Amino acid sequence: MKWSNIFTSPDPSIIQEGSVDPLGMQVIWTHFGQSIFENKLTTVATDIRNYTANLLHHLVVYELQTKHSEVFEQAKHTFPAYANDYDLKAGLLILLEDIFVFSLMHNKHRTEVDTHGLLGSHKAEIEMLSDPAEVWIEAEKTKGILVRQLQLGMIGRYKGPYINMGMLTRTLQYTERWVEIETVVSQWPDGNQLVNALVEWLVSLLEHKTDAFIQVSLAEFLSQEKLVELYITSLGKPSVHPALREFWESNLGLDKGAAQAIYQQVGSLGLSVHPRVILLKSIEQTKGENAQKIDRILRLEPFLSGVSQIFYLLTDLSNKHLRDLTEQISQLAEHLNLDEIIDLCQESPRLKTLFTHIKEAGKDPERLAQKIIEYHAFVMQLRGGGAWIEIQENNLKHYIAQRTPYSTEDFLRDGIWYHDYYLSSVGSIYKGLNPN
DSSP states (O other): GGGGGOSSSOEEEEEEEESSOOOOHHHHHHHHHHHHHHHSSSSSSOOHHHHHHHHHHHHHHHHHHHHHHHHHHHHHHHOOTTTSSHHHHHHHHHHHHHHHHHHHHTTSSSTOOOOOTTHHHHHHHTTTSSSSOOEEEESTOOOSSSSSSHHHSHHHHHHHHHTTTTSSSOOBOOOOOHHHHHHHHHSSSHHHHHHHHHHHHHHHHHOOSSSSOOEEEHHHTOHHHHHHHHHHHSSSSSOOOOGGHHHHHHTTTTSSHHHHHHHHHHHHHSSSSSHHHHHHHHHTOOHHHHHHHHHEEEEEEEHHHHHHHHHHHBBTOOOOOOTTTTTHHHHHTOOOOGGGGGGGGOOOOOHHHHHHHHHHTTTTTHHHHHHEEEEEHHHHHHOOOOOSEEEEETEESSSBBOOSOOOOOHOOOHHHHHHOOTHHHHHHHHHOOOOO
């Protein structure tokens, strides 16, 4: 089915990210990025405060299960919604996420509070326009102030990294690492007090509530002034307590190898410089296999970005005829160096497919355009969707309205990269761990 059969006219406000990853490149660049960061950073797990808040909330549930096991086990019989450990843990974690957000949003006017990067803050602010007695905070896996919170909230966004740090299983079973984490958090007075207070509060709720699942009104929660204040003193700012700095650098893998080199250079240079500069400087700080991991990105990204630039030229609604783009495509084709990446294709089937299409086209601009669109159609077909564009007798027929993010002149002059290989995530983490 064509998009044109659904919409009578295109929406020019849609940019290239209106449909996710039309060239299927995320699976390529994330593979080479994660060879450095080992899946402990992602494009959505970028905020060290959220890493830390999630750590405290999991620690609360861990202590509830291990130190108050009778209450934990009884809850699965008392509340119909909690059929097993997973249901109970997921519900409690959602409850904790939401009271964290409400605590900060309720006090956002205070100088101790910075709500930047706070997941669910906009929805919480809307909820707070209602009578607090009528706003419900619910401990149930399908609830939460965010839509699909179990996937899109802190639990979901940070679950993969926590699994790769050896803290969790996919079913929210806790590993022996939480004994160590208890010790680390004990060195953080405010955080430790918050954990203890939350455990005490949850025990009380589990012992005295009788609904299908635990739920409290916003008014009822805000009356717990000690909890609200501890959230502000512990997690009101995006940075974290110094006691956790070494813990996070170690557990995120930022204290060794290529990841450490990049972390240090991001801290030294900032993110305003070109990613290539950061990676070149990082190579100088390491050697051997770690240097090779970084070098692969330096060889790969100019190729991926060049293909992307050609694709977005073709899908730009202002470009109607392929012949008007052949000169620009020829210029871009000169920078698609297949020899630089041929060895990388063995690691990524998707890259190999893209490589094959580009190789078959050679430097002929019209054939290159056809092969890139053919590759794009293949990617979209895998998802059950249709291509954004077709070429019909040298005419470009668009099904999704686009604008080219960069002019070809700017792209070639500045060596623009379309993918950042988690550099922005590293920058966010560095800032949170090094606030001064």
